[in-house]
Amino acid sequence: MYELHIHRAAEKSMRRAPERIREKCFQFLQHLRRNGTQHPPCHVKALQGPFRKLKYLEAIIDEDYRIIFRKEGDAFSIRLAGTHNELHTG
Helix, strand or coil: CCEEEECHHHHHHHHHCCHHHHHHHHHHHHHHHHHCCCCCCCEEEECCCHHHHCCCEEEECCCCEEEEEEEECCEEEEEEEEEHHHHCCC
């Protein structure tokens, strides 16, 4: 089992998201805590650009909603969550 460290900004964004998105986020975070990135319930890919060097990953929760995170030892650090426009990823 992995630890999850959720940044305040990501937590706030997930709380503001519509209920359907919140449920998907919760399912993803629950899976991440139990299984890491092995067989996630949504698509996970490495971020490009400046985030690539820092080894950040992007979980595609919905067509427009993303969670940005990275693995740090035996823990995952959830850094950002939001839409493409909020995160400037699309």
